[in-house]
Amino acid sequence: xxxxxxxxxxxxxxxxxxxxxxxxxxxxxxxxxxxxxxxxxxxxxxxxxxxxxxxxxxxxxxxxxxxxxxxxxxxxxxxxxxxx
Numbered sequence: 001x002x003x004x005x006x007x008x009x010x011x012x013x014x015x016x017x018x019x020x021x022x023x024x025x026x027x028x029x030x031x032x033x034x035x036x037x038x039x040x041x042x043x044x045x046x047x048x049x050x051x052x053x054x055x056x057x058x059x060x061x062x063x064x065x066x067x068x069x070x071x072x073x074x075x076x077x078x079x080x081x082x083x084x
Contacts, residue, residue, distance in 0.1 A: 027039075
């Protein structure tokens with residue numbers, strides 16, 4: 001039998017949100033490689049093949065930064081502009 005009781009609540013400040021194409025994705029609870037893979041999946045869902053990841057400070061992040069949780073949430077996925 002599944003336990004349907006809430007063990008605890010997550011406050012909005014503790015949530016990890018990813019913004020992509022004006023949509024918000026809740027990735028709370030993911031970290032490391034799992035978070036990096038989820039970001040790639042979100043980009044694929046939005047038909048984005050090349051993208052940059054930015055945190056709330058506007059700093060561009062690498063996959064290693066995401067895997068090491070070296071960022072300030074929320075994150076944003078922005079299509080890489082190859083025409084620039």
